[in-house]
Amino acid sequence: MGNKLKGKDLIKLGFPKNNSINIALGQINRYRKKEKKERILEEAKEVLHHPEKFVGNSIWGKVVEGLIKPVEVRMHQLRNTRVPFSIYGENEIDDQAKYQLYDALKLPIAVAGALMPDAHSGYGLPIGGVLATENAVIPYGVGVDIGCRMCLTIYPIKASYLKGKQHQLENILSEHTKFGMRETHAKKHDHEIFDRSEFNDIPLIKRLKEKAYRQLGTSGGGNHFVEFGTVSIKDEHNEWNLIPGEYIGLLSHSGSRGLGANIAKHYTYLATKQCPLPKNVQHLAWLDMNTHDGQEYWLAMNLAGDYAKACHDDIHYRIAKLLGAKPIAKIENHHNFAWKENVNGQECIVHRKGATPAQKGALGIIPGSMTAPGFIVRGLGNQESLQSASHGAGRLYSRRKCKDKFTKSDVKQQLNIHRVSLIGGGIDEAPMAYKDIRKVMANQQELVEVVGTFTPKIVRMDK
Template identity: 65%
Template sequence: MAKLKLKDKDLIDIGYPQNKSISIALDVAQTHFKKETKQKVLGHLKGVVDNPELFIGHGMFGKIAEALLEAKKTEARALNATRAPFTIFGENEIEEGAKEQLFTALKLPVSKKGALMPDGHSGYGLPIGGVLATENAVIPYGVGVDIGCRMCLSIFDVDPSYIEGHQDKYVNILQNHTKFGPNEVQKNPGDHELFERDEFRTIPFVKRLKDKAWQQLGSSGGGNHFVEFGIVEVLSDNNQINVPAGKYVGVLSHSGSRGLGANIAKNWTDLAMKHTPLPKEARHLGWLDLDTHDGQEYWLAMNLAGDYASACHHDIHRRIAKAMGERPMAMIENHHNFAWKEIVDGQELIVHRKGATPAQENVLGIIPGSMTAPGYIVKGKGNPLSLSSASHGAGRQMSRTVAKKTITQSELKKVLKDNGVTLLGAGLDEAPMAYKDIRKVMALQTELVDVLGTFMPKIVRMDKG
């Protein structure tokens, strides 16, 4: 059968206005009806243009209907004159640029409440450490590029002295069983039930990302992503970790949804910025209404990327545990760069956490420091002022550019030696001096979390830098 050939003029002839509804309709036709006759396809599309209100929410034609029902050209949305309520934790330790980014986000018409964590610093859209609750709207750049970026900690019943006594073994495990950056992948990516998800079949953009996602399963990104061996100290027998008080070998990883999440973020951020154009200072904060086709697709794709990030961590930890010949006593994980439907002040809202850790009451999480500073196993307190959130780490005190210009290799080597840390990979932009003091950050959020234990890095593997 001949390939379906439709042109803009064909749709204009059956009543389509000269707007984005034409390109959307052509895409739908090529995706779902490429083996149908031209006459039959035009019949379907004419039914939509004649009665678009009947197709709102339709699986194939809903997006066309939305475009047809736009009564006027989208105009720049004005920001509110006043900010939604907010709380800043550790305000004196946070740069003004980060606070200004939060203040801008709080003026969005959809914003209801916000907060900034003590590790806060400037980002794109929301600041890093920013938390924002919106009504029936999701902001792709409020979630971030690395969707569902996670921390994952495995605790093993192994004496910590083994790390120093068998250092070569642990160094080799990290070198042989972890992969970093855009080009490294595992030789034999594992299979996972996640790849059977409907989103890989029903969302055309996501479908194109499936093969690359499978190739990158079990690998980590660049930048501040890491896998490291270290010493876990559980502070008390009375805890939710289900591990007795004491010291153990731990594996801690930090990475996200790889190319899958990055491509999802870019695609739907571009759509959001077109749907809700905003003044220059807020242009990255375009949102998608959750009752629209694009909003629903992004929500599904975002959750898929978050689950994929978790699957990557589990694959990494499985490989390392097998190489160690051990099974973990416990695993703790949490994610940031995500949006959740949560009840805030009695109303269901969309809570965005851009570089912020969920800290609902009694929920466990990990807040890392730098490569020479402790990370913390925490239990959330569910503080409503922070929208049940806490910091996601120490936070940067130097930009990557500044760190590369001001920190020397000799300085980095000295601080690593002084702290007994072996570093595999990483650039100067990830040097410990580029980060805030995690101890000070933790002191500024005692209202948000309780500390149950610590993790001290000893062998750190990162991208080459």
């Protein structure tokens, strides 16, 4: 008996001569290739004779699916008509973003859609796109940075403290926040997230656990940031019983780091193999929620979202300790995620790619740019927007256009005008790269109400 397991070995066991053999070989080669052939064959025999025992198993579950009810791989065509949709701030949105939504609305799984006023084009769904689907999840409808989120903590410290202690606060952000691919904290913190069963049960996630542990409490590159600023609470009937006035706040924006990116890459690949689509919409390939991969992605996506929250918790814990103050309020919300929600009486998977949940009473923070205010909001539960709002101001110019259009001195001038101190940050994140947040907010008054504002004063980004 040779060392390498082959298809004929599985046929000898009694495996049918169909795709279940290819699936089994793929799973074994990906996750079990270092183990002894005899042991694997023994397990494979048990799978063949008692498949019901292995439904949902991280290695053999997909093989069982191939034996009992194989995933039907066939070319899907778009419908001729779009499902119902709404667009907010249509005149401020580029045509390519609209066309991307229009294509998504013709998917055979689509139920309803919406486009937020900060929308711009992306891969698959546009950024700012919301799509409800029937029993299917689209990895690129969620996005690469799964569970990317905003988190604002408010401290019982007067806003004037920012001026008097600016140098000290700059040092806190400079030395105690970590960005990009390589920076990690010298002193690592543990977190209950690492006790989650997914880190043992899903082979891909198991391999990523060490990276996730290293990156806990760090932020990505690009438009991710941690910043001190002034919080203005205007609503006297706020959820935290805060007296209206000015406070110091800490706002962070980041996601699930390498964990989320690898999950997105892996399950997008599986989706494109299982769900062939016309070339112009191939990034919208989906996973059926009744399949092994669909269920596994759902678990992995939720873990990535919870990990993103854990990262923000760690960032805010570290900084609160250095400030020597306990926060008196915390507001946070995901984007780049999918939720099971009711849409017109039907349970759907609602994808919000760069869009904020805005159910009735749901709190969120919608940032502007490094020189523009962010808005603390309360959702109005608008059904036509699929209970969603924008996740920020949205880009006016691509990263590439920014490098052609602006200079470092242009950025410096804007920072000086608004009295903002910047640590790191490139021309591609220039304040001028973004739409006017006030216009964006004006275009979604029927989606959210404003509770307060956050104005950045000391901003830390990737170098």
